[in-house]
Amino acid sequence: MPRYFFHVRDGVSIEDREGTELADLQTAQREAVTMTGEILKSLGDKFWTHTQWLLEVCNEDGEVLFVLRFSGSLLPRNDP
Numbered sequence: 001m002p003r004y005f006f007h008v009r010d011g012v013s014i015e016d017r018e019g020t021e022l023a024d025l026q027t028a029q030r031e032a033v034t035m036t037g038e039i040l041k042s043l044g045d046k047f048w049t050h051t052q053w054l055l056e057v058c059n060e061d062g063e064v065l066f067v068l069r070f071s072g073s074l075l076p077r078n079d080p
Contacts, residue, residue, distance in 0.1 A: 001021045001022065001023060002021070002022065002024070002059065002060065003019040003020065003021050003022075003059075003060050004019055004020055004021075004022055004028040004031070004057055004058070004059065004065070005017075005019040005020075005057065005058045005059075005060075005062075006019075006020070006031075006032060006035055006055060006056075006057055007055070007056040007057075007058065008039065008053075008054075008055055008056075009053070009054045009055075009056060010052075010053040010054070019060070025065065028057055028065070029057075029066065032055055032057050032066070032068055033068070035055065036055050036068050036070070039055075040053075040070065047070075047072050048072050048074060052069060052070070052071045053069075053070045053071065054067055054068060054069045054070065055067065055068045
């Protein structure tokens with residue numbers, strides 16, 4: 001079974017050194033979406049302090065297979 005590595009990049013790199021064995025690329029994509037949701041939820045207001053956050057998924061050879069990118073922008077309010 002192939003091993004996939006989920007690296008977080010948000011101004012600081014958090015390398016996944018263990019990886020996760022998953023059946024195929026589609027399963028890795030589903031896992032990435034689930035993982036991203038959990039991470040974003042745990043960040044709370046901290047999410048709004050970074051310009052871009054991403055999850056980079058690589059195979060065992062270190063080849064980047066896909067990337068999920070997120071950023072949040074607070075827009076100025078036009079209060080009367």
